[in-house]
Amino acid sequence: MRALGGAAMSSSKWGGLAALLAGFFVLLLDTTIVAVASxxxxxxxxxxxxxxxxxxxxxxxxxxxxxxxxGRLGDLFDPKRVYLVGMAGFAVSSALCGLAPSIEWLIVFRVLQGLAAAAMSPQPLTLIRRLFAEDERGRAFGIWGSVAAAATLLGPILGGLLAASLDWRWIFWINVPLCGIAVVLGIRLIPGSRGGVARFDLLGAALSTAGLSLLVWALLSWSPLSLPAAVVAVVLLVGFYFRERAEGADALAPLQLYRSSGYLFASLAMASLGVTVLAMALPTMLYIQEARGFGPLEAAMVLAPDAVVAVLLSPPAGRWVDRAGGRRPAILGMSLLAASLLLMGLVVVLQLNPWWITGGAALLGAANAMAWSPLSAIAMASVDPDAAGGASGLFNTVRQVGAVAGVAMTGAILAGLPSRPVLAFGVVFGLILLVAAGGVVAAFRLPEKVSAVNPV
Structure with a gap:
């Protein structure tokens, strides 16, 4: 009976992971699927x-x-519930995107999609921690990382196929059945809880939402109002910082977690990964398509080794984390990230044969495989279970704002040097290589052993 019970529990947790990954795949797919269909x-x-x-x-x-x-709502109301509500909202908003009668309505529905994605995104880290024992989390995070890498790169390929063979609206409609499957699996296989009893900090939520909204808008808009907006954003976020310090256990973002070197340096390295991977994509795709005449699908295939290598290496990388801890895999992953960016940057700036980029893409896939799992595992192992949702939200926020900053930086440089594209590409790759080097330094600062920090 004990063996049967253990087998059932094992099956249940891997089924729960499959349910989480089904939704996470759709979420990340829509980050990049629109690019080729634009x-x-x-x-x-x-x-x-x-x-x-x-x-x-x-x-x-x-x-x-x-x-x-x-992330905080997951702590309060159960991450499973918040995840499933977000998934349902993502399905509805995706259907609306496919029905959009104008570009303005499409933007509105994409915003609704983004809000639903935000509800979903922090919950898997919390739920994986709940599902798996510490000596199995590396493997689970490894599979999670392989799905993340595959979805991010399959987005342009699938978008190109759907736009070419059917209609661009299918890049959104395809989400509806995928979300439906994920919701059914999630209801059946993801464990629930009654949530927490802590108070929700409305003032902190207002300050963080307003501050981050202005900051991200300033990064993305490139308008004359960007600088004033950024200044106001900094003021609001400073106010949020002091509010969080005063809130203790009720803090929206448990900033005290940064007292843990594991959580701090894992967050910095993940932010570096977020900045560089998306900042690299735009100039590389522009070079391949506009300067070298590749079509959308052919250009996407140049970067295909990223997803292939990441999918193959992420599970064994996760098992390595379970055996040896996360520090050494993270160092290797962040070092491979810097090497891949250097290789791709040289191909673009020196105008070499663009198929050499496939080598850099393969290194990038290995970097993703080696970095995602250990950084996520170290960050969540540094967290008291009661604060897992807030910690996951903070970890995801750092990564996502880093990604937005990377896109904004790339766009601003390319727009500022339109008549000198080689110089622009060189500046972009030089800056993101510096960011990647910072990620390598952060990985070297990760501790060998991680202990949880209670953010009270």
Whole structure:
């Protein structure tokens, strides 16, 4: 009976992980799936380049800002419930995106999609911690990382296939049955809880939401109002910082977790990963398609080794984390990230054969495989279970705002040097290489052993 019970429990936790990954795959797929279909969207709905930009930027804005609130809601009302509500909202907003009659309505529905994604995003880290013992989490996070890498790169490929063979609206409609499957699996297989009893900090939520909204908007908009907005954002976020210090156990974002070197340096390294991976994608795709004449699908295939290598290496990387701890895999992963960016940057700046980028993409896939699992495992192992939702929200916020900053930095440089593309590409890759080097330093500062910190 004991053996049968153990087998049932093992099956249940891996089934729960599968349910989480089904939703997480759809969420990350929509971060990149729109890029290749953008010309088809513009041809059908009209709108200028700025409006087309906000089809993606609106999603990123709405995705990034509420992560802190969503993580705390998971602590209070059960991460399973918040995850499933977010998944249902994602399905509805995806259907609306496919029905959008104009570019303006598409932007509105993409914002709704981003809000639903934000509700979902912090919950898997909390639920994986609940499902798996410490000596199995590395493997679980490894599989989670492989799905993340595959979804991010499959987005442009799937978007190109759907836009070319059916219609651009199917890049959104395909989410509806996928979300339905994920909701059914989640109801059946993800364990629930009664949530917590702590008070929800409304003032902290207002300060963080307003501050992050202005900050992300300033990063994305590149308008004359960006600097004043950024200044106001900093003031609001400073106010949020002091509010959180005073709240103790009721804090929306448990900033005291940064007293743990594991959580602090895992967050810094993950932010570096978030900045560099998305900042690299735009100049690389522009170079391949505009300078070298590749088509959308052919260009996507140049980066395909990223997903292939990440999918193959992430599970064994997770098992390595379970055996040896996260520090050494994280150091290797962040070092491979810097090497991959150096190789791709040299190909672009020196205008070498673009197929050499596949080598850099393969290194990038290995970097993702080696970095995602240990950084996530170390961060969540540093957290008291009662604060897991808030810690996951904070960890995801740092990564996502880093990704937005990377996109904004790349866009600003390319827009500022339109007549000197080689110089622009060189500046972009030089800056993201510096950020990657910072991630390597953070990985070296990770502790060998991690102990949980109670943020009270």
């Amino acid at each position: 010309p088809s969207i513009q041809a059908d709905l009209g709108g200028d380049v700025a409006a087309l930009f906000w089809v993606t930027a609106g999603y990123l804005l709405a995705f990034s800002v509420p992560l802190l609130v969503a």
